[in-house]
Amino acid sequence: MNRDIKNEMKIEFSSKSANEAFARISVAAFASQLDPTIEEIADIKTSVSEAVTNSIIHAYPNRDGIVKLSAKLLDDEIEIEVSDTGEGIENIEEAREPLFTTKGNLERSGMGFTIMENFMDKLKVESIVGIGTKVTMIKKIKKNKSLENTY
Amino acid sequence: MRVNHYLEDKLLLFEITEELDHHEVERIRKRADYEIQRVMPKKVIFDFKKVSFMDSAGIGLIVGRYKFANLYGANTELINVNEKVRKIFEMSGVLKIIPIIDNYGSERIG
Numbered sequence: 230m231n232r233d234i235k236n237e238m239k240i241e242f243s244s245k246s247a248n249e250a251f252a253r254i255s256v257a258a259f260a261s262q263l264d265p266t267i268e269e270i271a272d273i274k275t276s277v278s279e280a281v282t283n284s285i286i287h288a289y290p291n292r293d294g295i296v297k298l299s300a301k302l303l304d305d306e307i308e309i310e311v312s313d314t315g316e317g318i319e320n321i322e323e324a325r326e327p328l329f330t331t332k333g334n335l336e337r338s339g340m341g342f343t344i345m346e347n348f349m350d351k352l353k354v355e356s357i358v359g360i361g362t363k364v365t366m367i368k369k370i371k372k373n374k375s376l377e378n379t380y
Numbered sequence: 381m382r383v384n385h386y387l388e389d390k391l392l393l394f395e396i397t398e399e400l401d402h403h404e405v406e407r408i409r410k411r412a413d414y415e416i417q418r419v420m421p422k423k424v425i426f427d428f429k430k431v432s433f434m435d436s437a438g439i440g441l442i443v444g445r446y447k448f449a450n451l452y453g454a455n456t457e458l459i460n461v462n463e464k465v466r467k468i469f470e471m472s473g474v475l476k477i478i479p480i481i482d483n484y485g486s487e488r489i490g
């Protein structure tokens with residue numbers, strides 16, 4: 230596999246819910262350099278929205294904090310990292326299960342990690358209680374789509 | 381969100397025009413619950429025709445309104461749901477209790 234990084238970006242923003250749209254639109258615009266399909270872009274936007282929302286709601290429940298978002302473009306994939314220095318996750322395996330939520334009272338569905346897992350090709354979750362959480366996601370972007378579409 | 385109330389049918393129709401993420405859902409919820417409480421409908425319909433984006437916050441919104449409307453004896457249905465959004469609802473299993481109605485009465489909504 231070719232691990233040459235072709236381009237890279239990093240942003241940091243406050244844990245305000247208004248930034249959820251800003252975050253997913255930024256990554257979508259950056260990813261467009263790999264010439265993804267509308268479907269691939271939709272998958273990326275949804276997954277970024279899930280990860281960023283988690284940092285905003287779960288990592289910093291009662292205070293403002295900083296959410297870091299970075300993306301790397303490789304030959305045929307995009308690697309996205311969302312991290313916070315908030316509460317952390319006690320049991321990652323349990324947290325990743327469909328419908329598991331610690332915020333049922335806030336009408337959370339517990340489907341965030343399940344959606345990321347389904348829409349991306351790889352999902353890694355690292356977390357330490359009291360230190361923070363880092364979510365790394367990889368989406369393969371099929372190449373040479375233009376050739377396929379040329380008859 | 382646009383709210384339509386069809387008195388004769390005791391129907392409350394919410395036409396969602398926002399991107400359904402956690403940020404927007406917080407505001408939509410308050411408005412929807414206010415209307416449900418005021419109208420006490422027999423049926424609540426969410427029209428997804430203008431929804432270009434939804435993440436898991438949308439699931440929480442719809443399940444929450446289903447439960448709230450249920451207190452008034454109303455059932456909840458979804459219409460004009462695109463493939464992407466349908467997939468997200470399917471994953472969560474909520475379509476078993478909140479159905480998507482295909483080809484919903486075009487004589488009324490067009």
Ligand SMILES: Nc1ncnc2c1ncn2[C@@H]1O[C@H](COP(=O)(O)OP(=O)(O)O)[C@@H](O)[C@H]1O
Binds near residue numbers: 279288330331337436
């Ligand atoms: N960044 C985070 N910081 C702390 N806890 C988190 C974070 N992300 C996820 N979690 C925990 O994992 C659970 C499952 O997350 P998710 O699948 O997105 O469902 P939901 O957000 O609907 O609760 C959350 O309820 C929360 O307890």
Ligand SMILES: [Mg+2]
Binds near residue numbers: 282283341342
């Ligand atoms: Mg979540």
